[in-house]
Amino acid sequence: MVETGRRERKKQRTHQALVNAAMRLFERKGFEQTLVTEIADAADVSERTFYLHFPTKEDVVIGTAQARLDAGLRAIAEWEPGQTVAEVLGRAGRLIAEETWRSDLPSGLAELRVRLLATTPSVQARLVQRLMRTQGELIEALHRAAPESVRRVDAAALVGALLGALNAAAIVSVEQGDDPERIRAALHRAIDLALRPELVAAAVRQEEPAGG
Amino acid sequence: MVETGRRERKKQRTHQALVNAAMRLFERKGFEQTLVTEIADAADVSERTFYLHFPTKEDVVIGTAQARLDAGLRAIAEWEPGQTVAEVLGRAGRLIAEETWRSDLPSGLAELRVRLLATTPSVQARLVQRLMRTQGELIEALHRAAPESVRRVDAAALVGALLGALNAAAIVSVEQGDDPERIRAALHRAIDLALRPELVAAAVRQEEPAGG
């Protein structure tokens, strides 16, 4: 798994050069205004080479976000007897949130990356497109873990709710300009609300108009 | 709003011709294999005219799906004092589900349309991209209706959970080949699970291994 040859190192360097060049350009000119040709030029490789490293322009921004979700898969695969669905999904959600935390926020590119993710429609669309595959796997895993008590559509609703809540909360939190710690809190809060909305749902009512 | 002139009628006819031509081609050759030029040719208009009626090829499939979600907006705007968040969101969700039911399923194109929506990645991505806008509006509406008790990130988590659950359940149900009545049931079930997951979460555990 750890390729140590010179060939591999060169490849990694090219990859990193493309990421760096792309992000700098995205920051300076915006995502849509940046042409793939310009990214390749700035990284001093051919445009064709760009597509050896990334299937689409959007994937440069998405980066390793996909990998995080695979962590969630493992959580469900390790469902231990006696745990409720909420417990298992909660664990999966927290793994995803923490992994996002660890890999995205500390690095220098994190802020720009998250901002682009939250604000560029085509990047969002691409991320969701990839998310769909993982979501499907999560649903299957949950359903397979307890085929009799959790029907497939139920699994879909639960997993969809969890990921939908995480996604929406992350976007809103980022758009508000929250600092990393608040984003993290928002993600965990979203998990709680998605899996135990009675926390709010039962308690909160709209205030009676206070006459004025 | 009801334009009755001859000009307007011609326009509608062109629009319908494009939809019909497109759907027939999508069915015969598949979405990706169908060129916009072919759609335009089949409808006997120029390719440029196609883009006067649809911003993207994907939007032909999406059709009026967007309009349904606006019904949900109204439900939240009409939040009456004393109702819980769950009640309001539940009403919104049921409106969306019923509207989907009414506008999509009875028509002849419905089945193909839903199948394309559930199975074509680029169409999915485009739908979600549009959904994001409506989701943002729903979040704002919910937050504005009770700014003190429902913070923006909470509203995001709740709305995200609801739409995520509806989306995932719809896809899985369609992929299973469910008939319309089952899809409808899946949507309502998804609403219940998204807003009151304790229905399942508290009760369902993975069965203790039955000694094998």
Add this chain to the structure above:
DNA sequence: ACGATTGATGCAGTGACTGTAGTGTTGTGG
């Protein structure tokens, strides 16, 4: 040393989508 991989390249496409200038039909005010 030598042949097999394989990362990078050049080039010629394809296909979705846009800008622009123009044409003909339809609605409208005098």
Add this chain to the structure above:
DNA sequence: CCACAACACTACAGTCACTGCATCAATCGT
């Protein structure tokens, strides 16, 4: 009834993301 404005539609040239293919050259296994 006749300008005149509005607008659906058209023709055409262009942009840009992305792909297929043949080729080169550096690296790797033997």
